[in-house]
Amino acid sequence: MATNEVDTLSAQDAPEFAPAQFVRWFREVAPYVHDFRGKTFVVAFGGELVNDGVLNTLIQDISLLSALGVKLVLVHGSRPQVNEQLQLKGYATRFGRGTEPTSAEALECAKEAAGEIRLDIEASFSQGLPNTPMSHAHIRVISGNFVTARPVGIIDGVDYKHTGAVRKLDVNALNAVMNQGAIVLLSPLGFSPTGEAFNLAMEDLATSAAVALRAEKLIFLTQDRTVHDEDGSVDTELAREDADALLAAGTLDEDTASFLSHASRAVKRGVARAHLIPYNLDGSVLLEIFTHDGVGTMVVEDTLDDLRSATVDDVGAIVQLIEPLEADGTLVPRGRAVIERDVEQFTVLEHDGVIYGCVAINPYLGEGMAEMACLIVHPEWQGSGEGEILLRHAESRARALGARRLFVLTTRTSHWFIKRGFAQGGVSDLPKERQAHYNRSRNSLVFIKRL
Structure with a gap:
């Protein structure tokens, strides 16, 4: 600096x-x-x-x-x-x-x-x-x-x-x-x-x-x-x-x-x-x-007046975004109760009252890391950089929390993250608490980015 x-x-x-x-x-x-x-x-x-x-x-x-x-x-x-x-x-x-x-x-x-x-x-x-x-x-x-x-x-x-x-x-x-x-x-x-x-x-x-x-x-x-x-x-x-x-x-x-x-x-x-x-x-x-x-x-201008922290009132819209990706196996099923419990971790993109994107950050600050999850943009809104907006916001939020590395688990979108500076890691690179909850049946790939 x-x-x-x-x-x-x-x-x-x-x-x-x-x-x-x-x-x-x-x-x-x-x-x-x-x-x-x-x-x-x-x-x-x-x-x-x-x-x-x-x-x-x-x-x-x-x-x-x-x-x-x-x-x-x-x-x-x-x-x-x-x-x-x-x-x-x-x-x-x-x-x-x-x-x-x-x-x-x-x-x-x-x-x-x-x-x-x-x-x-x-x-x-x-x-x-x-x-x-x-x-x-x-x-x-x-x-x-x-x-x-x-x-x-x-x-x-x-x-x-x-x-x-x-x-x-x-x-x-x-x-x-x-x-x-x-x-x-x-x-x-x-x-x-x-x-x-x-x-x-x-x-x-x-x-x-x-x-x-x-x-x-x-x-x-x-x-x-x-x-x-x-x-x-x-x-x-x-x-x-x-x-x-x-x-x-x-x-x-x-x-x-x-x-x-x-x-x-x-x-x-x-x-x-x-x-x-x-x-x-x-x-x-x-x-x-x-x-x-x-x-x-x-x-x-990335906030576009549309990027904001999620509230309990947004849970239904977040569920609607997530459900199709849970159904096809892209995301691990969470359930409405889990999203309600963790809603403070979510940020949403909203335009004219319609929520069309979201991302969640789960910090593991004891090991200087944070997990980015549920980065989703509705298909009708894709192609104009909204995913980039959510990614940059997630990186900024993780950095503000004190994380030095951001990681994601994915089964379908590895190339998207590689193009944006993430490097492939392994389960052993995850925080100890996250390793304990890693779902080996999904065999998700681990990608990590230094902040």
Whole structure:
């Protein structure tokens, strides 16, 4: 987990090279590579990243993503650079995190800062020194007038002048660029149909781009503005509702609240995942994308307002889901009384009053394990990722209970679990209490996943 005390690490700090570990890691990464090829990622960062000297390292990792077939849009900010320009020219205006008026003089400073950063980014992508990550890389970066903006206008009597908001993006042009293998670079400036330029907020521009492009991921690289648990560790996954509750509580600092608010808005409007990642950790983008837990905070919509803990009133619906699978031998018969007794272990998926999926978690915390059982999605609802939603919820719940490993017993669906990171084990790998109740006549296979 990344904290504020994490310094950027170099390759020289890495442990001694272990071939077997490298091969295992490379194989574990393969499913992510297949999943993300052809998908669109919007990666956004503020001018602070440039000032802190992290740009070249980031560009190397972005180049790797491009080589793996990810379609990329980079959105950069320039707030500290604009403030530097304003100070050098003797203006008192300074931009903070919120929306503020942009004078004609400040707009000129914004243009200068954006142009300077754009050139730095293009230069970084043009590297090609041997024995570096950019060796043999031929990556085109294309920027242009993709963003149509409108003036913020007058709010509560305050004229925001040249401060703008995104009106629309030229999605067809953006996709055409990415389909040719190039990376799109968006600066925090937009243009009106009359040719006026407007100063845009990087966070708003990135969110608008991710929504318009139906991006798989919106990634904010921050000065460790991740969300932390009470023990100080990074909260690696937040349902959007939980993110909104945190924002409503008003306990977050201004920067974290701003990034989290935009992440929540993006997910609410259809972006699959939004991430807050610290840029002071070398390779943080790769670690977030290609490892199970990541190093930042990911906001998801997976609860869909439908995922909730089961109650006694749900027992009948759970029985209806389970009975067909008990009848064909997929599940061991439980009976209504057992489900009533264990109903607190169940989570259900509900839509418009209809329960169409469920999963149960039975903890064995003395041995750091938990069992996942009764993962069921009604046949009419299958095929849209509901099983994945239940699995991720089960993993999160088991992890929250303190389990380090999650296991399942199955007779029919072994391939489904193998594809999702479970490895086959044996009866002897089960908790002692569970071994005592193992039904040898069913000869169920045991699959285990490290959390």
